[in-house]
Amino acid sequence: MDRVNVQLLDNIFHLFLTHTSFIYVLAYTIQHPNIIITTEALLLNNNELTGTLRDGFETFTRLNFTDLSNNQLSGTIPGSFFEIPTLTNLYLNNNSFTGEIPSNYGNASSLRDLFLSSNSLTGTIPDINPGQLGELNEFLLDNTRLEGNMPKSICNLRTSGRLEDLWVDCLGSSPEVACNVPECCTACF
16 A cells, blocks of 8 residues: 555544555554544444454544444454543444453443444453443443453443443353343343
């Protein structure tokens, strides 16, 4: 690919791309942290994208809607997604992400939807601090390799917060997440 002028991305508010090599541009931008991206929406779902995502999304200072679902992305989920204060929707479902849910996911104070279903995520679901993820409405974790107990801090979002949908693998096949239905989890798979 020829040299890319990422400065052109500086004033884009909504970016909808299909069948592109945008991940190259994204990786280039993340390697240059002095470049601040003002994009508000990043929709790259259903593109058959492959490869890993580098950490460094905190440079997307106004990003609120990200949909990278239904691709073939792999590696770990970048923790920097959860350092974007404006992020409201993050759809990473139906990919090949591995590893654990980033421990800082509770830092996304505006997050309403977090879809991590149908990935090869492992480990336990991290606890969150009081007051974190108070805006979270949907948290989908089904069809993963997560295990352990659903943290009480997440279950508390069902009664004290806005959390309406909490999906996990809790029907008895290993690995599974222990979760009370319907008091905490709303759907078991």
